[in-house]
Amino acid sequence: MWSVKRLGGVAVDQDPQDTRFPSMPANALEFVKADYVIPVAELSALLVKLTIEKAPAQQKVSQADLDRVGVEFAIACHDDAFKLGIIDKGELTSFACPDCHGAMTKLIEGNLIRFRCHTGHAYTISSLLAEVTESVENMLYQAMRGLEETNMLLKNLGEYFDQTGKPDIAELFLQKSQETGKQARIIHDSILNHELLSGDLQFLKKKV
Numbered sequence: 001m002w003s004v005k006r007l008g009g010v011a012v013d014q015d016p017q018d019t020r021f022p023s024m025p026a027n028a029l030e031f032v033k034a035d036y037v038i039p040v041a042e043l044s045a046l047l048v049k050l051t052i053e054k055a056p057a058q059q060k061v062s063q064a065d066l067d068r069v070g071v072e073f074a075i076a077c078h079d080d081a082f083k084l085g086i087i088d089k090g091e092l093t094s095f096a097c098p099d100c101h102g103a104m105t106k107l108i109e110g111n112l113i114r115f116r117c118h119t120g121h122a123y124t125i126s127s128l129l130a131e132v133t134e135s136v137e138n139m140l141y142q143a144m145r146g147l148e149e150t151n152m153l154l155k156n157l158g159e160y161f162d163q164t165g166k167p168d169i170a171e172l173f174l175q176k177s178q179e180t181g182k183q184a185r186i187i188h189d190s191i192l193n194h195e196l197l198s199g200d201l202q203f204l205k206k207k208v
Helices: 023-031 042-052 061-080 127-162 169-191 199-203
Strands: 005-007 011-015 036-038 092-094 103-109 112-117 122-124
Touching: 011 042, 036 042, 112 127, 122 127, 127 169
Parallel strands: 011 036
Antiparallel strands: 005 011, 092 103, 103 112, 112 122
């Protein structure tokens, strides 16, 4: 499987219907205009055809795009996005980076929307959705673990007070233990129902 490739200035993409997982070439076609969309069986013939044709003229790139690409290249090399001014290259959003929780800037290039945080982490809108939903799942697990540990501590304290002849205090702690256990089970059920999502959601066929 392959996605959009530049062959001598010509953009070629594999036909999504020709792949086992069509989301990759289909995603690429949403943001990049391909000159040819073909099944892999026709690729070799196309390569031969392109070698005897005159290459198209090089596309012009605006100075603003060149400046932005230069900044992002420098970020990739030196990882100093804030100092290099990435915040000023796009629209500041209310989203927090799933990795470092830094401020995120939205960068729009045609139909493509990307995000970079002020420390340099980069996401497509699809990968940002995937990271956010995964971080939600991780936080749910942490919350469940904390409640289960609280449950065990409360139960141990209740048993301790019961063994030391303080049944009223023991009953209070054991009651709180049961309440905390119920909260942990609610979060457990939420984890089971939680979905890890990405832009590939659009390619899932609805079950009849």
